[in-house]
Amino acid sequence: MRTPVNGCDWLTVRQGERADIDSVPRVEPDAFAEHVAAARGRGERLAQLFGRRMPDGGVVLHAFVADDREGTMKVCRSELRRSDGRPLQYPSVTGRWPAAQAFEREIAEQYGVHPIGHPWLKPLRYHATDDGSPAPWGAFDPNKPIPGDYPFYRVDGDEVHEVAVGPVHAGIIEPGHFRFQCHGEEVLHLEIALGYQHRGAEPLLLHRNATRSAIVAETLAGDASVGHALAYCTALESLAGAAVGVRAHAIRGIALELERLANHVGDLGALCNDVAFLPGASFLGRLRGEFLNLTLEICGNRFGRNLLRPGGVLFDIPPEMADGLHSRLDRLQPEVVRVLDMMFEQSSVLARFEGTGVLSQEQSEEIGLVGPVARASGCMRDVRHDFPHGVFQFSHLPVATETTGDVYARAAVRWLEVQRSMEFLLELLGNLPSGRTFAAPGPLCPNAVAFGLSETWRGEAMHVAFTDDAGKLAFVKAKDPSLHNWFGLALALRGVPISDFPLCNKSFNLSYAGHDL
């Protein structure tokens, strides 16, 4: 159990630790925004900001600020209580720290809380508040047919035109709505409206059937099942004080990196497709499946479902399977390298990638990007490196960064990560630690809070879990990296020809389901 350091209004917690809920320092609502935004000045990063409804009708805000250099998370809270029938409100963080924009929209939408002074307060997922109270923009109308029915930001002018795309897209992808304001080919402004995928997932993370909750965690963003399951398991194991065996940790790490490989290789192939380099698209499209099939071998599902559970993993990798996986990966490695070398040597590919959809490091820091997209703009952040947990305590992966912040950089970071993940897997599969793979985690500590972080292939997934007086799971907050990054895509499109939108979009490849929950 962690207690706050005297004289500091933040509680410092590391991954794997739990804290007494009452030990989280309270900050007055009026001082909350300034207190949280001060972390920005110290070079820290906003990892989570959410509300939780209290039995008395009030809402407690929780801020989690990551100190990536120290590998610590700092936590504080602020209690908003109703007075004189006024809606709950507090001065907004976003005005001081734009990285809070989506978090504060979520808080406003879930609980009807007003973040006063939020520069662009609008719905995030289009649903009613938990108690039916009106959100700051008005009461939710369930009869309104679609989230895209909303007054988008408009640019007016004789030669300005508007392009609307979605929710049903041309490809086999998830639904969302994109509204472009264009002058000729040039995009002046892109506004993204999501919420079509909102399934009401968060309450289901508390389902009485523990298997169901774990599967909901795996399907928050189905292409990052292992990453989300890892964050979810870590949060619950931390609450239980459970020690997971090194072998289980290693198998989790293998699954996480296979997931990264499949998605990165698939993304690189899709990027080739978007610039009409079809050899790259078809080779990489097929190679993506090879990695999914390695995961299938381990747990019977191509997406790693049913492998991670609180307490360890449900499937072992016996020695003969490890040998088989090792030799398949050993054959795959030169093939992947050869195809990627070919891709990155095509001037027709590079000409479309370079200088397209640029985000500066300053912009990325300001809006709080995570994952390969942030690393492509020169931001040093990778949960595996900064918050090492499980197998990453023993195997140190270097952080792959680029500096140009364009489509090229986002592709090149993936390329580097593909190489490093394959090396990591070959090493681990050749040298799997022994020990048990699963042990039930035992009872959860009452009145406690803990978090789990994982570096999914898209970036940081974070699950925060709270228990009640009886040690029962009472609240789980899940965050997909896409929540941070969608705004980055909108920014990257400014001044870009609209015909480059598919390319820019694929270079981010964000989750709609993970955002909408």
Add this chain to the structure above:
Amino acid sequence: MLQILRTRLNQGHRTTKFPLELPVLPQRFRGRPEIDGTKCPEGCRECADACPTEAIAVSGGLSLDLGKCLFCTACVDACPPGAIQYTTDYRLAVNRRKDMVLSTGDLKLAERMRDDLHRILGRALRLREVCAGSCNACDLDTNVLNTVGWDLSRFGIQFVASPRHADGLLVTGAIPRNMRHALIETYEAVPAPKVVIALGACAISGGPFAGSPEVNNGLGDLLPVDLYIPGCPPHPVTILDGLLRLIGKMPSAGDAR
């Protein structure tokens, strides 16, 4: 250019011979379950209680609803006598919702679409995919059929951009309130005659999200469904097998094994 040709040669021919050669899936792959209620101890309902989606019923004999099944191992792990066992049989697609309730290992696999439909759609089936509240896994493993590994177009099946160019919809996801309208509009934009395919546990029953007030628990009665493909997500070969059965291109359909 030479490098591209060299890499192309190195890649070789990669398209599966399916359905002439049938794939062998790994031992741990969870396909059609086999159910043997005679192994159940008197009054036992451990598997039903363990099931995350209440897919298992024990009253009136053991049965499992494949439309709700997430193909996890909760029931298998809960049952030492082994009354429920997964096989590696990937063939799961059926025509009717009720055909998905299994009480033995037998599954009435999907049959070819009606003759009048088949005359029009059977030789070139064009589908619009609508993702409505899926986690993206069903969509990704549908997309896989377009890779060189499966080469879907050799069967005359193609995914098209516009519903107006399509012969039907392939729907994934639990159908959130926020996608319901767009789904129905897309369906209406498809010219008749048309087919609807429900892909994955979410589209069939709501899957892991069944019971959430934000979703419709899958297609339900929203649209008339011609083909159900269970799974979470179904393996690409399960999806392809279902599509080929629907257009009558699965050789010796009844006894593929």
